[in-house]
Amino acid sequence: xxxxxxxxxxxxxxxxxLSNDPKSFVMGEDIGSLxxxxxxxxxxxxxxxxxRVMDTPLAESGIVGTAIGMALRGHRPICEIQFDGFxxxxxxxxxxxxxxxxxxxxxxxxxxxxxxxxxxxxxxxxEHHSESPEALxxxxxxxxxxxPSNANDAYWMIQQAVECQDPVIFFEPKRRYWLxxxxxxxxxxxxxxxxxxxxxxxxxxxxxxxxLVPVALAAANAAAEDGHSVEVIDLRSISPIDxxxxxxxxxxxxxxxxxxxxxxxxxxxxEIASRISERCFYSLESPAxxxxxxxxxYPVARVEEHYLPDIDRMLEALDRAFAY
Amino acid sequence: xxxxxHAASGxxxxxxxxxxxxxPDAQAPGRPQAGGSSGVLQQRAxxxxxxxxxxxxxxxxxxxxxxxxxxxxxxxxVLRSFYRDMATVRxxxxxxTALQRQGELAxxxxxxxQEAAQIGSGRAMKPADYAFPxxxxxxxxxxxxxxxxxxxxxxxxxxxxxxxxxxxxxxxYTLVLAAQTLHAVGYAMGxxxxxxxxxxxxxxxxxxxxxxxSSSEGDVHESMVFAASYDAPVVFFCQNNxxxxxxxxxxxxxxxxxxxxxxxxxxxxxxxxNDVLAVYAVTQWALEHARNGHGPVLIEASTYRIGAHTTxxxxxxxxxxxxxxxxxxxxxxQRLETYLRASGLADDEFFEQVKGDGDELAGHVRRAxxxxxxxxxxxxxxxxxxxxxxxxxxxLAWFENYEASFADxxxxxxxxxxxxx
Numbered sequence: 001x002x003x004x005x006x007x008x009x010x011x012x013x014x015x016x017x018l019s020n021d022p023k024s025f026v027m028g029e030d031i032g033s034l035x036x037x038x039x040x041x042x043x044x045x046x047x048x049x050x051x052r053v054m055d056t057p058l059a060e061s062g063i064v065g066t067a068i069g070m071a072l073r074g075h076r077p078i079c080e081i082q083f084d085g086f087x088x089x090x091x092x093x094x095x096x097x098x099x100x101x102x103x104x105x106x107x108x109x110x111x112x113x114x115x116x117x118x119x120x121x122x123x124x125x126x127e128h129h130s131e132s133p134e135a136l137x138x139x140x141x142x143x144x145x146x147x148p149s150n151a152n153d154a155y156w157m158i159q160q161a162v163e164c165q166d167p168v169i170f171f172e173p174k175r176r177y178w179l180x181x182x183x184x185x186x187x188x189x190x191x192x193x194x195x196x197x198x199x200x201x202x203x204x205x206x207x208x209x210x211x212l213v214p215v216a217l218a219a220a221n222a223a224a225e226d227g228h229s230v231e232v233i234d235l236r237s238i239s240p241i242d243x244x245x246x247x248x249x250x251x252x253x254x255x256x257x258x259x260x261x262x263x264x265x266x267x268x269x270x271e272i273a274s275r276i277s278e279r280c281f282y283s284l285e286s287p288a289x290x291x292x293x294x295x296x297x298y299p300v301a302r303v304e305e306h307y308l309p310d311i312d313r314m315l316e317a318l319d320r321a322f323a324y
Numbered sequence: 325x326x327x328x329x330h331a332a333s334g335x336x337x338x339x340x341x342x343x344x345x346x347x348p349d350a351q352a353p354g355r356p357q358a359g360g361s362s363g364v365l366q367q368r369a370x371x372x373x374x375x376x377x378x379x380x381x382x383x384x385x386x387x388x389x390x391x392x393x394x395x396x397x398x399x400x401x402v403l404r405s406f407y408r409d410m411a412t413v414r415x416x417x418x419x420x421t422a423l424q425r426q427g428e429l430a431x432x433x434x435x436x437x438q439e440a441a442q443i444g445s446g447r448a449m450k451p452a453d454y455a456f457p458x459x460x461x462x463x464x465x466x467x468x469x470x471x472x473x474x475x476x477x478x479x480x481x482x483x484x485x486x487x488x489x490x491x492x493x494x495x496x497y498t499l500v501l502a503a504q505t506l507h508a509v510g511y512a513m514g515x516x517x518x519x520x521x522x523x524x525x526x527x528x529x530x531x532x533x534x535x536x537x538s539s540s541e542g543d544v545h546e547s548m549v550f551a552a553s554y555d556a557p558v559v560f561f562c563q564n565n566x567x568x569x570x571x572x573x574x575x576x577x578x579x580x581x582x583x584x585x586x587x588x589x590x591x592x593x594x595x596x597x598n599d600v601l602a603v604y605a606v607t608q609w610a611l612e613h614a615r616n617g618h619g620p621v622l623i624e625a626s627t628y629r630i631g632a633h634t635t636x637x638x639x640x641x642x643x644x645x646x647x648x649x650x651x652x653x654x655x656x657x658q659r660l661e662t663y664l665r666a667s668g669l670a671d672d673e674f675f676e677q678v679k680g681d682g683d684e685l686a687g688h689v690r691r692a693x694x695x696x697x698x699x700x701x702x703x704x705x706x707x708x709x710x711x712x713x714x715x716x717x718x719x720l721a722w723f724e725n726y727e728a729s730f731a732d733x734x735x736x737x738x739x740x741x742x743x744x745x
Contacts, residue, residue: 022521025517051517056550057550059546059549059550061542061543061546062506062546062547062549062550064506065507065509065543065547066507066509066510066513066547067510068506068507068510069456069506069507069508069510069511070511070513070514070517072495072507072510072511072514073510073515073517073518074514075517089542092503092543093506093543096500096503097503102708102710103484103707103708104484104496105485105489105496106484106485106707107703107706107710108485108488108489108490109490109496110710112710141708141716142708142709144709144713164711165710165711166709166710166711239715240713240714240715241715243714244714
């Protein structure tokens, strides 16, 4: 057991993978000597060399497109897209090529490419640096999408992403990069595509992932002061979604709140609300309630506090659920 | 005469005519020229009437110091086989077009007119080399040893691929323009990685096929940037067939595409794409350059799409038949036939045999296509992901139940009908 930040945990996870899989390598913009703009790859180039930690030209489609080619040759590329809002030049390669190669080849080829993307807001940054585009990728069959909310998951899930035979988009909650936690480097937390109940409760369930898991936990603690026992689920995987764990929880609590930073409309929350409504219809005491961003491009930093779901927004959603 | 542009210094050796031609004298006419000051780019370009040619339209062999030796080394049987391959893919193309017209294919992408560009470049490849095609490289597929009938699975709607690329090192057709150029560069970078970690790795190069229309896509630019930066062993092979569906080449570029090579610091060669000997020779040169660790090469093969873009296209709406007639006089098969006959390397018997073999292949392709079964959506469920996926499993289970419910209904219906009778 050791204490480390999420950023350091990803760094250590990458180090472990680079050490035990000679076909793996890291590629992206400014990830070598600089160690990435968030220093997630710090020290890796020095340790493994430029061959394993490749600074690339500044071209996102090129990063993903060449990674596909290298994967077809049997290599294990781990790409970094510098910020969420800059993944779109690579959107074509990810959705029309990477996601489809396995099925296009009738299962003969696979492209086990990992794409790391720091995502989410709350960092007071400029346009394109605070977005949550996960739903756009979740809508694309052929991709897997996971996102850790704590250091232990960060350490293990990045390695599990590299080991997966399918392409994996690994969303990193950038405003939590410096959140410290205990990391058990000996024992894996298990299947990266399973959700975890991170707080048990009996009156309502909050489902969150990535940067909003700490917010959901804080909201649950605040609700406890009002006498409400709230369960919190860390989804961990956005595609596939572990509906079974959510279903079991909601059958117990009868109320569901789903929270993410991404806009509510067309988001992951809607998918969870719909499926859980079907599965738990007779257990539900209220409709599933979504907490998320507004239907607007991510706003300027000076007003992002009004956009991002916080403890009060989650409590307001719980109030609405309890009002039924 | 042969012209090649080489902007990088030293990679091809000082004695190479590729470098001697580094400053072609052709200039785009009517363009304002900045002064001769240092630091001001001079507008020099390989012109549209320049290309490496070894066999002219009349079937006369021409000598070029750098590239002729690749042809002079060839056995006559190889020259005859170039013709055989071109005639075979043309016959195949005719059969596939007929299958589409008869409703057996959803669509077909004719290759007629581009046989020399494809057979010449494909035959220059070694088995360990790897080709990343667009969706029109039927001739390259032949040279890589594919059963051409496999190409039709895509167009019959039974597969989005149709073959295992690892068996012939011929990747699946890619329909999103230029996406495959990045895959090709990545694959080439992968070869370099393998060689770096295992010296026993067989040196190999990759050919990235694309067209004049695709040359405007950003992925072509990014692929050349990556290839140049990492000295990737890749040959960019552009078949400039002059038409991107209905849009003429002039809308894609003001100058021949080969001129872009200089901007990436890589060698560029413009070749007569209807001259199979020249295409073979320049591609051999480029592949050797790449395999020997000198990095990428851009080849622009000047050719023409004699037929329609696809069987859904109507070229009479956008181009003049005079242009098509002009290009028919540059036919890649005719000129090689003239040469083979004139030099006594082939006679009537050979050409009759090629025709008969072509008919036989066409028959095989037709029979194989008509024998293709339908597709199974269960196989589609099974190949979305490489590893088990709960949503796919859930939806497949639902689908099976749904289908089974009709089976029950069918049984009930037949029982009811049986009872009534």
